[in-house]
Amino acid sequence: MVTEMGLPAPIAKVWSRIRMNDPVPIAVAVRERRLVWLAGREELARTYPAAALALPYHFAVAGAPIRSSDTVWGGLLLLWPSGRGRGLDQRQRDIIDGACARIGDLLQRTAARGEPITPGAQPRLLDPRPVRMADNGAELVALECLNRLPEGFFSLDVEGRVTLLTAPAADLLDSSAAELLGVRPWEALPWLDDPAYEDRYRAAVVGWQITHFTARNPLGRLLSFTLYPGLSGITVRVTSLTARPDPGRTPATGPDGERRPRGIALHEMLHLATSLARAVTAQEVVDLVSDHVMPLYNVQALAILTTHGGRLRVAASHGYSRQAVEELDGHPAIPPAPAQHPFDAARPAFFSTWDELRAAYPRAIRSDNMSAWAFLPLITSARPIGTCVLAYDRTHRFDADERATLTALSGLIAQAFERARLYDAKHQLAGCLQSSLLPRTLPEIPGLDVAARYVPAMPGMDIGGDFYDLIQLSDTMAGAVIGDVQGHDVTAAALMGQVRTAIRAYATAGSPPGEVLAHTNRLLVELAPDRFTSCLYLSLDLAEHTACVASAGHLPPLLGRPGTPAQIIDTMPGLLLGIDPEAEYATIELRLTPGSVLSLYTDGLIERPGLDLGDAITDLAERFRPCHGQLLHDLAESLIEAAAVEQRTDDIAVVLLRDAGSR
Numbered sequence: 001m002v003t004e005m006g007l008p009a010p011i012a013k014v015w016s017r018i019r020m021n022d023p024v025p026i027a028v029a030v031r032e033r034r035l036v037w038l039a040g041r042e043e044l045a046r047t048y049p050a051a052a053l054a055l056p057y058h059f060a061v062a063g064a065p066i067r068s069s070d071t072v073w074g075g076l077l078l079l080w081p082s083g084r085g086r087g088l089d090q091r092q093r094d095i096i097d098g099a100c101a102r103i104g105d106l107l108q109r110t111a112a113r114g115e116p117i118t119p120g121a122q123p124r125l126l127d128p129r130p131v132r133m134a135d136n137g138a139e140l141v142a143l144e145c146l147n148r149l150p151e152g153f154f155s156l157d158v159e160g161r162v163t164l165l166t167a168p169a170a171d172l173l174d175s176s177a178a179e180l181l182g183v184r185p186w187e188a189l190p191w192l193d194d195p196a197y198e199d200r201y202r203a204a205v206v207g208w209q210i211t212h213f214t215a216r217n218p219l220g221r222l223l224s225f226t227l228y229p230g231l232s233g234i235t236v237r238v239t240s241l242t243a244r245p246d247p248g249r250t251p252a253t254g255p256d257g258e259r260r261p262r263g264i265a266l267h268e269m270l271h272l273a274t275s276l277a278r279a280v281t282a283q284e285v286v287d288l289v290s291d292h293v294m295p296l297y298n299v300q301a302l303a304i305l306t307t308h309g310g311r312l313r314v315a316a317s318h319g320y321s322r323q324a325v326e327e328l329d330g331h332p333a334i335p336p337a338p339a340q341h342p343f344d345a346a347r348p349a350f351f352s353t354w355d356e357l358r359a360a361y362p363r364a365i366r367s368d369n370m371s372a373w374a375f376l377p378l379i380t381s382a383r384p385i386g387t388c389v390l391a392y393d394r395t396h397r398f399d400a401d402e403r404a405t406l407t408a409l410s411g412l413i414a415q416a417f418e419r420a421r422l423y424d425a426k427h428q429l430a431g432c433l434q435s436s437l438l439p440r441t442l443p444e445i446p447g448l449d450v451a452a453r454y455v456p457a458m459p460g461m462d463i464g465g466d467f468y469d470l471i472q473l474s475d476t477m478a479g480a481v482i483g484d485v486q487g488h489d490v491t492a493a494a495l496m497g498q499v500r501t502a503i504r505a506y507a508t509a510g511s512p513p514g515e516v517l518a519h520t521n522r523l524l525v526e527l528a529p530d531r532f533t534s535c536l537y538l539s540l541d542l543a544e545h546t547a548c549v550a551s552a553g554h555l556p557p558l559l560g561r562p563g564t565p566a567q568i569i570d571t572m573p574g575l576l577l578g579i580d581p582e583a584e585y586a587t588i589e590l591r592l593t594p595g596s597v598l599s600l601y602t603d604g605l606i607e608r609p610g611l612d613l614g615d616a617i618t619d620l621a622e623r624f625r626p627c628h629g630q631l632l633h634d635l636a637e638s639l640i641e642a643a644a645v646e647q648r649t650d651d652i653a654v655v656l657l658r659d660a661g662s663r
Helices: 009-014 025-032 041-047 049-054 090-112 136-147 167-172 195-207 266-276 282-297 322-328 354-360 400-437 490-508 513-527 613-623 632-644
Strands: 003-005 036-038 059-068 071-081 124-126 152-157 162-165 211-216 222-230 233-240 301-308 311-318 349-351 372-380 383-392 448-455 466-472 477-485 533-541 546-552 558-560 587-591 597-601 652-659
Touching: 009 195, 009 282, 025 036, 025 059, 025 071, 036 041, 041 049, 049 266, 059 090, 071 090, 152 167, 167 233, 195 211, 195 222, 195 233, 266 282, 266 400, 282 301, 282 311, 282 383, 282 400, 301 322, 311 322, 349 354, 372 400, 383 400, 400 490, 448 466, 448 632, 466 490, 466 652, 477 490, 477 597, 477 652, 490 513, 490 533, 513 533, 513 546, 533 597, 597 632, 613 632, 632 652
Parallel strands: 003 124
Antiparallel strands: 036 059, 059 071, 152 162, 152 233, 211 222, 222 233, 301 311, 301 383, 349 372, 372 383, 448 652, 466 477, 477 533, 533 546, 546 587, 558 597, 597 652
16 A cells, blocks of 8 residues: 555554455456446445455445556555445546546656655555634634533544544543543543444444444443544544443453553454465465554564474564574574573563563574564464564564554464464375375387376365376387366375276276276275266277277367367266266277377366356367477476466366377
8 A cells, every 4th residue: 555545544554565366355456457346335245255344334445456558556445435326327437447547657657767656664644635724713613612512522533633622522531622632532541442432433434424332431421422424534422321420440441450452453353363364374374464463563574483493493474584584594492581581482572672682582683683572472272383573673662552462463373373384284295195196207108299297276275186197008008097086185185096006907907998997986986985086098009099088977088180170079978986886987989190189187277167167178179289299298388378377276187198100
């Protein structure tokens, strides 16, 4: 975010860093280069539930890309009170498009001059329209008029600061104009520092709703607050609901009388929690925490540290230089000072200066000239799993509110980091298992050119069960298999190895393709009755230039000949393996000519949301155009290129077989 206008800074800063793949309207608008319009809260919740949870108020939103020619420079986000009904008319859309085009042209011209506009550490906040009084006299007259009313009134600007306060309001709030003018009421009055009250304030600011809440002042008087939003801020009416003080303890303080910590508001917590739910690696955890926490607290660097074998390990970092990370990673664990500073791995530690840190840890390392630190223990199941370090480039005093908030945040970070660690371990195990079961090299068979490519699913997805193999049956005979085991886990990977081994055993024993699948099917029914596998097996007679093909519910192969359209082979597929032990599998004979290429593939290559499977196979056949002298590896790359750049949910296996003719 470069510039923001109309929202209070605490709300704006939460959204000051947005990832391009985030499920929020402005990211979609920029990513897809189109205007995104949402008419209200219900539509926002249905389409972007995480964003609706973070800002659960009634408002309409439009996001549009800022672009010039083919370059997208950023995005423009607009908010309205909800209730616009059918949405934007063409005139309004034209105005938005025109504004984005002018901003895009401006950004392009500045970039061409070598002066590109880049975002700073904090967004620039602009007041939408400052309040202008005719003169001091007019302001005093207005205040005197309001002072005659029994109710109290005060006015807040768009940043929540008190700009006007009547005498009855000061009396009801048990405060004074000197204490409140120019500050936010919840900062000056601890008993108003409550997430529930802030929620009503946010609803008025974001959704332009008239909102209401009640609170008890320090004298015990129950007060009613009504918030009336406007373009320049909010007018608040305060009335008394009880005439006499209530001797009971006020809800704004805890049992020990301490001020209730404010910290990050409730919805910022929810925003971070929903974002962290998507993280599947330690670095993603750090990146998301940096997006949400660093702008709010002016943190310059962040790292998650673990220990292994008495040495520090940097699991992930953001903001630290490479030199700093290398200095910390592998460094012996730093012991605390003796008795004066007893060490407790379960307690957070805050150091406002370098001298404070060095006093507690005499061997501490000062990286990147940082000057203040918060060490937040990451604890799950009563067990410390690491430490989150927040670093500041200048001295920083941690008040009670900030300490409480950062301590609460460490719980969210710990849960996300533990999930990421478990996922990493599981994914690494499954990946090693699957890669060990796939053939490392394919045999070189005279008269046959072969290329095979396996592309795992995008990061964040579980392991797949795609497999392939090439088997030399004799000097002139070869077998090829491709398949996909149901599921995306370690069980699928293990079962894939069993299927591949069974097919190899039956094939080398001399069974024809139909019998190879039938034998393997009976074995799978016994081994894994709750898992199914699609599979295609073919035998190649390189002397006769023929192929015999059998399919267990697998996608049809393609046969391409140079200079002619590719042919989709109807294999008369039988049942998936593992369903019916008595299933039989028909075979078909194919005539191959020298130079012709067979393409075997799994569904990850062609399946797309909303695309019919038959249409997807047809599209692939149109792209499958073997040429004379073309390397099969290049042809395989061209087939998977389009799928490889998309956010896939499945892995891809491709095997290409070319009859090279007699040599």
